[in-house]
Amino acid sequence: MAELTLPIVDATTEVYEDPLEVIEEIERLKKEQDAVILAHFYVDGDIQEIADYTGDSLKLARDATQATNSTIVFAGVHFMAESAKILSPEKRVLLPDLLAGCSLADSCPPQKLAAYQAELRAQGHDFVTVAYINTSAAVKSLCDWIVTSGNARELIEQKVPKDKEILFVPDQHLGRYLMEVTGREMILWPGSCMVHEVFSIQDLVRAKKRNPKAVVLAHPECPQNVVELADVVGGTEKMRRYVSSLSEPTTFLVATEANMIHPLKAIAPQHEYIPVPGIMADTGETCACNRCPHMARNTLAKVRDCLKFGRPEIVWQPYFEQAQDVLRRSLLS
Numbered sequence: 001m002a003e004l005t006l007p008i009v010d011a012t013t014e015v016y017e018d019p020l021e022v023i024e025e026i027e028r029l030k031k032e033q034d035a036v037i038l039a040h041f042y043v044d045g046d047i048q049e050i051a052d053y054t055g056d057s058l059k060l061a062r063d064a065t066q067a068t069n070s071t072i073v074f075a076g077v078h079f080m081a082e083s084a085k086i087l088s089p090e091k092r093v094l095l096p097d098l099l100a101g102c103s104l105a106d107s108c109p110p111q112k113l114a115a116y117q118a119e120l121r122a123q124g125h126d127f128v129t130v131a132y133i134n135t136s137a138a139v140k141s142l143c144d145w146i147v148t149s150g151n152a153r154e155l156i157e158q159k160v161p162k163d164k165e166i167l168f169v170p171d172q173h174l175g176r177y178l179m180e181v182t183g184r185e186m187i188l189w190p191g192s193c194m195v196h197e198v199f200s201i202q203d204l205v206r207a208k209k210r211n212p213k214a215v216v217l218a219h220p221e222c223p224q225n226v227v228e229l230a231d232v233v234g235g236t237e238k239m240r241r242y243v244s245s246l247s248e249p250t251t252f253l254v255a256t257e258a259n260m261i262h263p264l265k266a267i268a269p270q271h272e273y274i275p276v277p278g279i280m281a282d283t284g285e286t287c288a289c290n291r292c293p294h295m296a297r298n299t300l301a302k303v304r305d306c307l308k309f310g311r312p313e314i315v316w317q318p319y320f321e322q323a324q325d326v327l328r329r330s331l332l333s
């Protein structure tokens, strides 16, 4: 069990609660409601500890379809819970905080994407649209393929005909990285993740100097100058596989959301993990911007409350049907 250091505050009553009592309540409600908890690697470690499934977006999307329970609690962000609902429409999908969004998904509104696609077609471009899973369902419904950092390279190499251009949305950094590893030219949407965007190259260089033998792990959502300094570039599952493949204790500098250190420690506790800090604030202090504020909206109390009250719930929307086709084709076949 992870060490629980933070007090829990019920937002409605502002009463401090004992985390262990909240966990007991969650366990009881889970049974009563026939529920299963899915937690992304970027939520707090104490939620990952009580989850039935943990993982990255790809693994959790697949886990959601495998779970036999009638209710899914998705401790993550909105687009993830939406994808779970789209892939398992018969299940009730609860998101502990409806405001848990994603700056990357927000950077690509569906109306803007539709207008840009029309503009490219009018200019004579013959393209397919490949979207990172960090997009709204409305955007997914406008796309040909959905990828995650775990399957993007393989999917593009195997499924996208060589004679087609690729419009890649919404992450410009992941897109640039994919251009390099696949050798395909892409039209890039200018979006980025607020967490990975702020990794400071100066901090990384300084950390490397202090730990000259350290191995740098970077998520492909990081800007190019950070990726260029990394020894291993990959999504969260690739990072886990890599650290567990080394038995010799090693120091890692980790350039992704800081909570990722929790599953790395769990799978390979013999290593030391140092989070790469974000850009220094004017005061000279390092900010905590390598924590995703959207993922941080998930708390044990909110997991308990969504089970207790049956909301917030992701409700089926008409455009989910088209998004369902592309998600199933991309992630489940």
Ligand code: SF4
Binding pocket: 042, 077, 101, 102, 103, 104, 105, 134, 193, 194, 195, 196, 257, 292, 293, 294, 295
């Ligand atoms: S870490 Fe970035 S991409 Fe992931 S949910 Fe947060 S804002 Fe979105």
